């Protein structure tokens with residue numbers, strides 16, 4: 139079968155490798171579609187701590203069960219499924235406290251390798267984070283379950299009111315996913331800070347209440363203008379830059395909430411205005427990954443048709459053109475690309 143391997147920064151390799159056989163508690167998934175992700179682009183450009191090379195990669199995918207192990211009883215060959223690539227152990231300190239996103243062995247069974255024809259899925263994913271795919275939902279849209287789970291998990295940490303004003307910093311894939319989830323949850327006043335005109339237009343089409351065409355550093359006044367001088371009830375940082383993390387605090391109202399969503403390079407630091415944290419009681423949240431509860435909620439949103447999933451996928455390419463899809467993403471073109479083996 140064809141599989142794409144990441145050999146090091148900037149180095150992709152298309153290889154012909156054997157089709158895997160499932161262990162007794164595993165399944166082998168025939169990939170229906172995989173989606174590109176900013177994390178994959180980062181891994182390709184400069185490496186990623188969770189993906190040491192050489193490695194298969196691609197962590198947003200959906201497909202059909204091609205083979206199942208002897209002890210797997212919950213699904214059958216031929217079932218079309220959607221899933222996320224990790225599953226918690228269920229028994230460690232964090233799992234017992236419903237903080238499964240921090241499970242100490244979460245990454246040990248990380249099912250990387252969506253950029254291929256087949257992929258083995260471990261027991262822990264099958265047990266917790268694998269669902270039937272409705273027949274009417276295309277594989278590429280079903281593959282949004284993983285990034286949507288991250289977004290839903292972050293928003294679950296907040297208290298939201300329908301009349302809240304939210305400001306999203308950044309109109310890349312993750313910023314736009316926040317936009318569509320907030321809209322699906324009934325949020326009306328969702329502003330997006332986006333300088334790139336093409337991305338701003340996309341945000342508008344996806345239901346943004348308004349666009350603030352500035353850099354994050356220059357957006358403070360515009361945010362105060364649209365919030366009666368208070369600042370936003372909820373600010374969501376989606377750029378993964380320490381300077382923007384710092385600035386995000388200044389866009390929130392007293393008593394407001396800030397989600398610092400974008401993971402910055404390790405070793406970087408950000409400092410915070412103590413007055414804003416204490417006297418203005420701005421609440422900072424920094425969600426990582428997702429829990430099974432968030433995955434279930436994301437599954438319900440995605441399969442209920444409340445998310446305009448099709449509009450988040452800019453184009454579809456065969457696996458052999460994965461490099462081209464990443465080139466487009468690097469140039470800031472498109473949101474997500476579907477890759478079909």
Ligand SMILES: [Zn+2]
Pocket residue numbers: 175176177197198284285
């Ligand atoms: Zn991703």
Ligand SMILES: [Zn+2]
Pocket residue numbers: 226227228229230231232233238240241242243
């Ligand atoms: Zn655990």
